[in-house]
Amino acid sequence: MNAHQYRAMREFIQSMDDTLPGNFEITKEGIVHDLVGPNGRHELTRARIRKRLEKVMPEDLVAHTGTPDVEDVPEGIMRHPDVMLIAEADMEGDGSFDPRTLIAAVDVVSRSNPDNDWVSKVRDYPLLGIPLYVIFDPRTGSGAVLSDIHETPIGPRYATRKDFVYGEDVTIADWTISTTDLPRYSQG
Template sequence: MPRMSHLYRIMRDFVLSLDDTLPGQFEVTREGIVHDLMAPVRPHQLTALYVRERLDQLLPDGIVAHMGAPDVEDFFEGIMRHPDVMVIAEADMEGDGAFDPRTLVAAVEIVSRSNPENDWVGKIRDYPLLGIPVYAIFDPRTGSGAVFTDIHPTPAGPRYATRKDFGYGEDVTIADWTIPTDGLPRYADDSTAQGAS
């Protein structure tokens, strides 16, 4: 097992010790602990479910669109994240502990109304560091999203080279599979439903 830094171990142990005792979701990045204070609302969860179901209809045997635990974790990078939907081989889900992020075919995030920067900034930075080849974002605030691919080296570390934007109602390709985005729910209009970060 790769050696984790002392600081990462402290943050990781703290997040794991919370074990649903505080509201919201906690993740660990190089910049520290990210806390999405609000529990996911219905449109968030329903979007994740619809995307998972639409992918599942297309995926070959042995590949699944998975929602739920565990996290993905890279000790060396000091990052522990929790994608809303993970496209992964069933064989790579076996065993104990967090998933190896480099086994993911794709990660899908539904933008949080309370912390959109986590999906639009933090995870765009972290997912290529973790070696996740495809990152798709669905934003119920705006009825739009983007798919990021083609990891390449930069002075700031690995980054996605290609971004393809889409609007709800268009088909979107995630890795090798194209799904419709019609009928995906939107957040109710309020002061947080401004454009994507």
């Protein structure tokens, strides 16, 4: 993707933000549109993770769940993690956050587009230099912590994966939180 194509996609997303439902992101393959906005269980999971992290992290760090996105224009990638662990000082300024300032990105798997979290973001976050990626999957009551970026013939990838199931404690960077009482998607 060249710079012109990326700018065109970015402008398209900005023009669609209030027009179409769902979330837009830009990957190496183009625009990802999750048609279905997050449901209550997704949002509750995100809120509980944020609260639990902020109880154990130093005050100058934030488990941020809002906007803006993280973006690397030269890579042609714009992503929006559900929770971003970032220093308050790195949130100053205008525009997207520099992904290399994130301590970790945390995502709650979307019921309607799980491959976005389990495949595309697993590929894109190391390219962005995000050192730690944590996935919570309410479909299965499990997740994974991905870390240790290393170079491969097809680009940077996470070398280490630690799986967990809901009910276990999970360590994200230097902080351990409980996964007890995280909601699951209903099986219907």
